[in-house]
Amino acid sequence: MIELRLPNSRFEDLGDAIRLIWRETLYADFPKRELERVIRRKYRVSPQITARNGTLIIDTDYKKVEGFIALYIQNNLGALLRNRYTKRKVLYIHEALDVPLLGYNAFGLIDRGTNLIQIRGVSGCNLSCIFCSVDEGPYSRTRKLDYVVDIDYLMKWFDEVARIKGKGLEAHLDGQGEPLIYPFRVELVQALREHPNVSVISMQSNGTLLTDKLVEELAEAGLDRVNLSIHSLDPEKAKMLMGMKSYDLDHVLEMAEALVNAGIDVLIAPVIIFGINDDEAEAFIEFARKIGAGKRWPALGFQNYVPYKFGRNPVIAKPVPFKEFYAWLRRLEEKTGMKPLVLKPSHFGMEKREFIPLAFRPGEIVKAEVVLPGRIEGEMLAKARNRLIEVVGTRAEVGDRIRVRIVRTRHGIYIGREV
Numbered sequence: 242m243i244e245l246r247l248p249n250s251r252f253e254d255l256g257d258a259i260r261l262i263w264r265e266t267l268y269a270d271f272p273k274r275e276l277e278r279v280i281r282r283k284y285r286v287s288p289q290i291t292a293r294n295g296t297l298i299i300d301t302d303y304k305k306v307e308g309f310i311a312l313y314i315q316n317n318l319g320a321l322l323r324n325r326y327t328k329r330k331v332l333y334i335h336e337a338l339d340v341p342l343l344g345y346n347a348f349g350l351i352d353r354g355t356n357l358i359q360i361r362g363v364s365g366c367n368l369s370c371i372f373c374s375v376d377e378g379p380y381s382r383t384r385k386l387d388y389v390v391d392i393d394y395l396m397k398w399f400d401e402v403a404r405i406k407g408k409g410l411e412a413h414l415d416g417q418g419e420p421l422i423y424p425f426r427v428e429l430v431q432a433l434r435e436h437p438n439v440s441v442i443s444m445q446s447n448g449t450l451l452t453d454k455l456v457e458e459l460a461e462a463g464l465d466r467v468n469l470s471i472h473s474l475d476p477e478k479a480k481m482l483m484g485m486k487s488y489d490l491d492h493v494l495e496m497a498e499a500l501v502n503a504g505i506d507v508l509i510a511p512v513i514i515f516g517i518n519d520d521e522a523e524a525f526i527e528f529a530r531k532i533g534a535g536k537r538w539p540a541l542g543f544q545n546y547v548p549y550k551f552g553r554n555p556v557i558a559k560p561v562p563f564k565e566f567y568a569w570l571r572r573l574e575e576k577t578g579m580k581p582l583v584l585k586p587s588h589f590g591m592e593k594r595e596f597i598p599l600a601f602r603p604g605e606i607v608k609a610e611v612v613l614p615g616r617i618e619g620e621m622l623a624k625a626r627n628r629l630i631e632v633v634g635t636r637a638e639v640g641d642r643i644r645v646r647i648v649r650t651r652h653g654i655y656i657g658r659e660v
């Protein structure tokens with residue numbers, strides 16, 4: 242009998258397939274018939290294949306099968322990889338693909354002209370907030386695949402960006418989705434901590450995937466702050482806003498406290514939809530005080546609900562002009578004594594820094610190579626001048642060389658149309 246275990250992985254038996262769960266957040270399903278077929282073809286034996294307690298069990302004494310099947314699984318993992326929460330196919334971005342990590346907003350790095358660099362190692366979310374600006378989560382109607390960036394490759398690009406941007410950087414893990422789904426989340430924090438140009442490491446998260454163990458690991462790796470998205474302190478309303486019946490508010494509140502206790506600062510970041518949760522503002526402040534949030538940075542970061550073109554914009558959410566929103570925050574500051582609620586970049590040690598020079602001008606036509614499918618129907622990713630360009634409304638395929646008119650270059654995110 243062969244009992245196979247693989248590093249950072251566990252196996253589950255699905256009946257007609259074996260599921261490999263890799264680093265908790267990704268998985269790949271291997272049909273048993275396929276595994277049996279490759280073993281039979283190679284060794285002319287037909288053992289039974291099952292999985293128990295995380296181990297793959299192959300009912301044969303023929304020892305060579307073990308190494309063979311381990312290699313087969315490793316070689317085929319990339320093509321079968323899926324996001325455990327969205328169930329979408331995952332494209333694994335690694336060095337050999339030679340895909341630039343600047344230019345696209347679903348993965349890689351984003352420089353918005355300050356000392357804060359956004360780091361996006363993964364796309365996809367485990368929740369489906371009804372107002373989500375990026376229509377994320379398992380119930381998304383627009384996002385059809387996810388990306389994961391190899392950690393060494395991500396750090397290689399970060400090195401280059403940090404070289405240009407200089408010292409005193411804040412590395413901010415966020416994304417079109419939930420950064421805790423990143424399979425190398427702890428290793429990434431650790432690598433950033435060791436980087437000489439990084440002063441602060443922060444993360445924007447919904448907190449649901451935290452556990453006591455993960456909080457400890459993140460604290461040890463050197464995470465400084467989590468901006469925690471909590472939108473209601475009422476369990477039922479929170480489930481409604483997060484678009485997920487299984488949303489466990491108590492767990493997230495417990496984890497908020499665990500973060501503070503582990504020495505990771507917390508900023509509570511509710512999205513305020515007037516008429517829905519503005520009446521909870523004082524309760525959020527009370528909670529932040531109770532757990533000791535806001536030790537080095539502000540304890541609260543109320544966000545004004547904004548409708549987005551490619552987001553989910555529920556009819557119950559009526560946008561409020563920012564002027565009114567700030568006036569509301571100032572009244573709250575007066576009433577509760579909690580300051581600051583009107584946040585400024587300086588509260589986070591953020592300062593203007595020169596942008597990484599733009600690679601394209603708006604209106605310019607460039608020759609580009611299509612390298613990956615995009616996340617939304619009709620969108621492809623092309624590369625030129627060592628940058629990615631999101632090409633919209635195209636029928637081009639990976640490998641095609643196309644001409645692209647650059648239509649947008651804001652903050653080094655390039656959007657183009659095929660001409």
Ligand SMILES: C[S@@+](CC[C@H](N)C(=O)[O-])C[C@H]1O[C@@H](n2cnc3c(N)ncnc32)[C@H](O)[C@@H]1O
Nearest residue numbers: 372373374418419445446447470512545546547
């Ligand atoms: C897109 S999420 C990604 C990170 C993570 N999933 C989270 O929710 O914290 C980034 C932040 O934007 C907020 N957000 C999402 N949709 C929004 C909207 N329509 N208007 C304002 N803020 C929004 C989220 O609550 C979160 O704090």
Ligand code: SF4
Nearest residue numbers: 366368370373418447
């Ligand atoms: S707002 Fe964040 S947690 Fe909510 S669905 Fe969007 S990405 Fe996920």
